Amino acid sequence: MRRANLTHPDGTWSGLTLKTETRPRPELCLLTAEHRLLLTQGEDPVLLGVVHPPAYGVDFFRTDRYRSAMPDSPRRSPSPRNRDCWNSIGRSPTTRQTPKPAAL
Numbered sequence: 163m164r165r166a167n168l169t170h171p172d173g174t175w176s177g178l179t180l181k182t183e184t185r186p187r188p189e190l191c192l193l194t195a196e197h198r199l200l201l202t203q204g205e206d207p208v209l210l211g212v213v214h215p216p217a218y219g220v221d222f223f224r225t226d227r228y229r230s231a232m233p234d235s236p237r238r239s240p241s242p243r244n245r246d247c248w249n250s251i252g253r254s255p256t257t258r259q260t261p262k263p264a265a266l
Contacts, residue, residue, distance in 0.1 A: 189231070203229060 168177040193200040199211030199220070206227040213220050
C-alpha cells in the first residue's frame with residue numbers, strides 16, 4: 163500500500179490518499195447489496211436475484227453469458243484399468259474364499 167499526502171497549491175495539507183494493489187477476483191463471484199444478488203463469471207453478469215423481504219422468496223433472472231467451467235468432452239483415463247490384480251476366475255484378490263472342509 164502506498165500513502166501520499168494531498169496538498170493545496172499553497173502547500174497546506176488537505177488529505178491523505180491510499181493506493182492499494184488489487185487482488186484478482188475469483189472466476190465465479192457472488193455479490194450482494196440490500197435485497198439484490200449478482201453472480202458474475204469473470205466480468206460477465208450471469209445471474210441476478212431480487213429477495214422479497216421478509217423472506218417471502220427470491221426472483222432469479224438468468225443471462226445468456228454463462229460459460230461452463232467443465233471441458234466440452236469428458237476426460238478419459240490414459241490407459242485401461244490394470245487387470246493384473248484379478249485372478250484367473252475373475253475374483254478380486256481381496257475376496258475371501260472359504261476353505262473346503264477336511265476329509266474324514
